[in-house]
Amino acid sequence: MHAPAVVTGLGVAAPNGLGVEEYWAATLDGRSGIGRISRFDPSDYPSRLAGEIDGFSAGEHLPNRLLPQTDRMTQLALVSADWSLQDAGVDPAQLPHYSAGVITASHSGGFEFGQNELKALWSKGGKYVSAYQSFAWFYAVNSGQISIRHGLRGPSSVVISDQAGGLDALAQARRQVRKGTSLVVAGAVDASICSWGWVAQLASGRLATGDDAARAYLPFDAAARGHVPGEGGALLVVEDAERARARGAAKIYGELAGHAATMDPRPGSGRAPGIERAIDGALRDAGIGPGDVDVVFADAAAIPELDRIEAAALTRTFGPRGVPVTAPKTMTGRLYSGAAPLDVAAALLSIRDGVIPPTIGSSLADPYDIDLVVGAPRPAPVRTALVLARGQGGFNSALVVRAAR
Template sequence: MSGTVQVTGIGVVAPNGLGVKEYWNATLEGRGGISRLTRFDASGYAASLAGQILDFDPAEHLPNRLLPQTDISTQLALAAADWALTDGLVNPGELVDYDLGVITASGSGGFDFTHREFDNLWSRGREFVSVYESFAWFYAANTGQISIKNGLRGPGAALVAEQAGGLDALGHARRTIGLGTPLVVSGGVDSALDPWGWSAHLSSGRISRGTDPARAYLPFDAAADGHVPAEGGAFLVLEQAPAARTGGAGQVYGEITGYASTFDPPPGSPRPPGLRRAAELALADAGLAPGDIGVVFADAAGSADLDLAEARAISGLFGPHAVPVAAPKALIGRLGAGGGPLDVVTALLTLRDGAIPAVPGGYEVPPEYGIDLVRGAPRSTDADAALVLARGRWGFNSALVVQAVRGG
């Protein structure tokens, strides 16, 4: 058992809001962040909608020295980590540097940066390739840059499991705290909205071809035909419960009490997908029964076969229509490794404020799915615990349980 850890700080970079307050207000109000892709001319591609962060200027948030050496994904990660540390009243200079860890997830690394430098190599010559290409592309760049910028010299790691990786990072951070590190900054951010990244997204065969931002990504809807790629994510400050840092935390958003990961069997196997097993293991790790969970934040793939598989996992574990299911990604798209941490943030805010965010109105959930998808308007809840699910391409499954701290 890794024990319980508390979330004492949060930083969010999302297509529908920068910062916790902006993101949460937009999500409760049903304001989305999906729009026509503007990073390049996507008119000749099969899909043209993305969840873009349009109001982020890295020069306003980061030192000038970091701008030429970082990809947009790392710039977003650095800003989110800074906001999480500020939100948690963490001043690394006042703490023991080796007691502070950084564990991140990335599904694509510095996609835009590295392919821009490849273009320089092929079109202009090797002398035009940035020296920072040696590390800016790397999946661990976010861990390294956050660590260096903030003087966090404790345990560090980077996990790569696409959409599931963000929950894996938080699970690994929880384990790291259980092994004695007092505080870990953890989460994930992805961004791959350049021409090369866009081609990689399209190669999955699961990207929506829709042109209406309000109807292109419809997880669990009868008309679902794929997802919309997005950028962004979230970082969280995690501490051993109860948080006993000198000076104290500013607040406690909740606790991470359970985590598990599984892997799907190979195609053609008679064994079922591993998502339900991940959920069962996470509940067991938290010491909870299915009836203790007040809301499930779904992976919400937006493809009929994957949606049906997830719906069966949820209804099989909890019973048909027995637990509210939230899919806030419908408003902003799928964020790769950033999606799981952002869903964890949303789950914590749901427990804090007693409001489950809804997918837009007009949804038609097939009866055979057997799930209670929250639609149209936020739903009031007195839930004390939430389950967050995530799946990555090639068979990764992760599940994480968060609980409110009542009276704390």
């Protein structure tokens, strides 16, 4: 019997709030961080809206030596890791060597850093390209930089499964804790709101167009036409429950109770998508049934066909309107690999405070027979939450979190 893997610290960087309580207050208040892109001129692009983080100055949080060698994504990740460890009351310098690790997910790596170095290469020449380009763009850089900053030399890795990766990273942290690692900093932070990164995102064909931020990202709505990207995410401190209690952890937000990941079949195969199998697998892994789930944090693609698939999977599992469903990412945009860990943080805060955050903007369309929480928070006792995430290319991931026992 494995000891539970529990979350003792949260570090959040989101477009509608820096830090756990600022993010959570904005989310419950329905305040959106989506607006017209300011980090570059989006006028010539068909999609011009994003969830940008305002008011973040890396120099206020990190030593100057780190600034020229890190992308904005990594700067946000380093600060989120700092906050999560502080929230957990953990001093990494006091941990035994090789007892703690870092597991992050990445969708795109340090795109903005790479863009700037390519501009230097073509406009000035190779001798003007930073030596830090050799790793600052790399999808594993967040795990590496967090590990170096805090001396976390235990089992560490990076997970690449597009927008499902953040849940898969948390699941991998859970596995390592069950194997004996005392603590893992896990989750994801992504940021690629730059012109080069924007072109790459547009290639998906899934970005919403138009300039009305309030009506841009509308999952499960008749007007759904794609998602709005964003930057940010969450990093969590995952620990063995017995060790956390033994060290006198000030708080335990909840347990990572069950996980499953699947792949969709080849298009045209006639076989069913994999999201329902991921849900079933996560519930089985947690040892619970559909009736034990108090809320679902949806993937919420805002692509009509993908919304239909997700809603159908929920309806078959829980029954028509059988469980409250929410998508607070409508206030931040989809943060790629960072989106699902942020949903996990929100789920844990829902458990803490007995409230389900709302989905803003959407008015549930008829074909989706789900109980979507819209407009305002819904007070409710929450003991168990299911978080879903899907990535382009067929990735599906489902994670069950519940109140600590």
